Amino acid sequence: xxxxxxxxxxxxxxxxxxxxxxxxxxxxxxxxxxxxxxxxxxxxxxxxxxxxxxxxxxxxxxxxxxxxxxxxxxxxxxxxxxxxxxxxxxxxxxxxxxxxxxxxxxxxxxxxxxxxxxxxxxxxxxxxxxxxxxxxxxxxxxxxxxxxxxxxxxxxxxxxxxxxxxxxxxxxxxxxxxxxxxxxxxxxxxxxxxxxxxxxxxxxxxxxxxxxxxxxxxxxxxxxxxxxxxxxxxxxxxxxxxxxxxxxxxxxxxxxxxxxxxxxxxxxxxxxxxxxxxxxxxxxxxxxxxxxxxxxxxxxxxxxxxxxxxxxxxxxx
Amino acid sequence: xxxxxxxxxxxxxxxxxxxxxxxxxxxxxxxxxxxxxxxxxxxxxxxxxxxxxxxxxxxxxxxxxxxxxxxxxxxxxxxxxxxxxxxxxxxxxxxxxxxxxxxxxxxxxxxxxxxxxxxxxxxxxxxxxxxxxxxxxxxxxxxxxxxxxxxxxxxxxxxxxxxxxxxxxxxxxxxxxxxxxxxxxxxxxxxxxxxxxxxxxxxxxxxxxxxxxxxxxxxxxxxxxxxxxxxxxxxxxxxxxxxxxxxxxxxxxxxxxxxxxxxxxxxxxxxxxxxxxxxxxxxxxxxxxxxxxxxxxxxxxxxxxxxxxxxxxxxxxxxxxxxxxxxxxxxxxxxxxxxxxxxxxxxxxx
Numbered sequence: 001x002x003x004x005x006x007x008x009x010x011x012x013x014x015x016x017x018x019x020x021x022x023x024x025x026x027x028x029x030x031x032x033x034x035x036x037x038x039x040x041x042x043x044x045x046x047x048x049x050x051x052x053x054x055x056x057x058x059x060x061x062x063x064x065x066x067x068x069x070x071x072x073x074x075x076x077x078x079x080x081x082x083x084x085x086x087x088x089x090x091x092x093x094x095x096x097x098x099x100x101x102x103x104x105x106x107x108x109x110x111x112x113x114x115x116x117x118x119x120x121x122x123x124x125x126x127x128x129x130x131x132x133x134x135x136x137x138x139x140x141x142x143x144x145x146x147x148x149x150x151x152x153x154x155x156x157x158x159x160x161x162x163x164x165x166x167x168x169x170x171x172x173x174x175x176x177x178x179x180x181x182x183x184x185x186x187x188x189x190x191x192x193x194x195x196x197x198x199x200x201x202x203x204x205x206x207x208x209x210x211x212x213x214x215x216x217x218x219x220x221x222x223x224x225x226x227x228x229x230x231x232x233x234x235x236x237x238x239x240x241x242x243x244x245x246x247x248x249x250x251x252x253x254x255x256x257x258x259x260x261x262x263x264x265x266x267x268x269x270x271x272x273x274x275x276x277x278x279x280x281x282x283x284x285x286x287x288x289x290x291x292x293x294x295x296x297x298x299x300x301x302x303x304x305x306x307x308x309x310x311x312x313x314x315x316x317x
Numbered sequence: 318x319x320x321x322x323x324x325x326x327x328x329x330x331x332x333x334x335x336x337x338x339x340x341x342x343x344x345x346x347x348x349x350x351x352x353x354x355x356x357x358x359x360x361x362x363x364x365x366x367x368x369x370x371x372x373x374x375x376x377x378x379x380x381x382x383x384x385x386x387x388x389x390x391x392x393x394x395x396x397x398x399x400x401x402x403x404x405x406x407x408x409x410x411x412x413x414x415x416x417x418x419x420x421x422x423x424x425x426x427x428x429x430x431x432x433x434x435x436x437x438x439x440x441x442x443x444x445x446x447x448x449x450x451x452x453x454x455x456x457x458x459x460x461x462x463x464x465x466x467x468x469x470x471x472x473x474x475x476x477x478x479x480x481x482x483x484x485x486x487x488x489x490x491x492x493x494x495x496x497x498x499x500x501x502x503x504x505x506x507x508x509x510x511x512x513x514x515x516x517x518x519x520x521x522x523x524x525x526x527x528x529x530x531x532x533x534x535x536x537x538x539x540x541x542x543x544x545x546x547x548x549x550x551x552x553x554x555x556x557x558x559x560x561x562x563x564x565x566x567x568x569x570x571x572x573x574x575x576x577x578x579x580x581x582x583x584x585x586x587x588x589x590x591x592x593x594x595x596x597x598x599x600x601x602x603x604x605x606x607x608x609x610x611x612x613x614x615x616x617x618x619x620x621x622x623x624x625x626x627x628x629x630x631x632x633x634x635x636x637x638x639x640x641x642x643x644x645x646x647x648x649x650x651x652x653x654x655x656x657x658x659x660x661x662x663x664x665x666x667x
Binding site: 055056057058059060126127130131153155156157234235238239240241250252256259260261262263264265266267 | 359386387388389390392410413480482487488489490491511512513514515516517518519522523524525526530533534537538
């Protein structure tokens with residue numbers, strides 16, 4: 001009787017927890033289906049040319065997503081180039097070097113950064129970063145400013161300003177993830193390094209090498225976050241749909257154009273083109289997040305197996 | 318075992334009792350109350366919410382709820398009949414009206430202007446602009462503040478040797494629609510190259526989100542030039558320029574000069590009120606202005622709501638106009654109000 005009741009309650013418990021998990025999968029599927037269905041007109045009109053065309057002319061009804069895809073990827077990659085070394089530094093310091101008493105307040109502070117609403121980052125960007133970027137650009141010598149990477153009038157709102165804001169926003173996520181990954185490195189690794197007479201720097205290198213796939217995963221997670229950020233980016237990037245290599249040129253991102261134009265899009269084709277941008281963003285975000293999950297998963301499953309395999313190979317040789 | 322089940326009926330009874338009391342409470346509150354939902358333009362939202370609450374104070378039995386979701390969304394919701402009325406900063410197109418298949422009535426509620434703002438430290442006099450000049454700046458043909466075309470119409474103003482940083486709206490908006498509608502009227506090049514819509518393919522410039530975004534960018538950038546609704550210029554203490562009107566005079570935006578342009582457009586206004594009033598005639602007219610409209614089905618399904626809404630419109634077009642200038646809008650001229658009051662009869666109320 002008791003056993004039966006237990007089994008029944010287990011089944012109900014399984015159902016109760018399984019249903020929300022299943023619901024989550026259904027929601028993701030539903031989002032994909034709706035985006036696909038609501039962008040049919042645009043998909044039919046532009047096909048794959050939508051990805052490569054640089055036209056964005058609501059009056060003429062010509063739509064292409066390239067400047068937005070470019071701006072999104074460029075600003076996110078640049079943000080990660082800035083954020084990744086800083087985040088890894090924070091993670092190493094907090095997991096290996098930091099005195100015990102300092103650790104909780106520092107962890108609290110980095111995680112606090114994640115709780116700040118993005119509009120506040122946007123305001124900070126407008127009032128601090130934008131003038132700063134303008135000053136930097138004006139102080140560059142003429143010869144440098146002639147290079148395509150630094151060209152353009154000094155207005156401040158630019159890809160660089162957006163990347164800097166994104167970098168600050170991404171750091172708490174990437175550094176906490178990287179810290180967790182470093183903490184998961186078996187103590188024996190560091191102990192062995194120290195036993196061989198390593199310095200602290202060399203022991204950290206060992207730990208970093210051991211955790212490298214996980215750290216790449218943490219960086220990719222930050223990438224996923226940077227790609228979707230809307231409010232703070234649109235406030236400082238200049239919203240100009242022209243793809244350019246210049247760090248100081250105003251550009252545009254996918255999330256920003258969606259937020260900007262969706263509300264007042266009157267023509268059905270314009271609306272469908274915007275939804276298709278949403279679809280493109282959805283696909284890229286899914287791909288990036290999937291990739292980062294895969295990396296983290298590989299680190300946790302194949303890592304311990306590799307050592308015996310290598311040993312076996314050595315024995316065979 | 319039995320004990321376990323006893324709470325259930327008791328709980329049911331409690332729930333039922335609660336449901337009944339809620340239902341009764343709802344009944345007494347809603348008996349005789351007419352609830353009307355509307356959605357649309359964000360530009361007139363401060364005035365509409367003032368109107369709806371003032372009107373509710375006078376007629377407590379009528380409750381009007383307005384969602385400022387944007388003109389595009391307002392039109393879509395009106396066509397789907399999820400709201401009783403819509404609101405838009407630009408009239409519906411002939412294509413949209415044909416798709417609607419039912420008659421839609423446009424009624425202007427108030428007049429709004431768009432002003433050119435600039436950031437030129439040291440320039441205290443009002444800078445003057447002509448329509449073609451504004452178009453050339455936004456087309457990227459005039460790029461410096463001391464361009465001969467600008468200095469020629471601004472004698473005595475020391476315009477600096479500074480690049481013009483053009484700022485426009487990044488979001489689709491009625492403000493943009495009015496601005497480019499004016500540019501298209503005065504510049505054939507603008508009409509052909511860019512055209513008129515709520516968001517366009519801008520030849521040059523930075524995009525700021527919302528009126529506050531444009532005002533912010535202009536305020537922070539020396540040499541910047543943008544366009545906003547007048548209230549954002551005055552609130553942020555950003556100077557705005559005078560624009561040459563159809564009669565050749567340079568006029569700054571003010572409630573009087575904006576009402577004047579609507580008055581100038583009134584004689585040639587079509588019966589359906591779908592009209593652009595930019596660059597309309599009149600000596601005192603400020604040329605960059607537009608009506609904003611409320612949109613109604615002429616044969617609404619609910620006549621109770623229709624009667625209440627017609628009564629509200631009668632009030633808004635007369636007594637309600639007094640609230641306009643305090644909130645940064647310009648009241649409708651009498652010539653337009655009279656024709657609208659007559660047009661209210663087209664809404665079926667019984």
